[in-house]
Amino acid sequence: MTITMITAGLLGLLLLFLGGNVIAGRVKFKIDLGDGGNETMRQRIRAQANFVEYVPMALILMALMENGSVGPRWLLMAMGAILVVARAWHAQGLLSSSGTSAGRFAGTNLTAVVILVGAAACLGRGAGAW
16 A cells, blocks of 8 residues: 555654644643634644544545555555645645635645545445446
């Protein structure tokens, strides 16, 4: 499962960055729990939380595809690359001063595409279509 492992490794590093960003905010703004009503803290927490909400399912679907030899390898490599870029763009956009950006929009949509392709591939294999 080389492709999924590389993708998971890169995303693991991004998660550590996002978590470190939350911790740094807690120290800087002296907030022990929650966001303390601080908009910057709220953005940092949401960037990490959104990552944790979507990335695991995408990786599970990729792992199932890779383990079951579902679809061509180029598709799985594309899904992994797109997911890493999408999550970086999404985090950058969410952490921007306004909390909105083209990167955030693209990251959200590209993550959804990866999950949709993975879900369709797994359903297709499960139903015997692949």
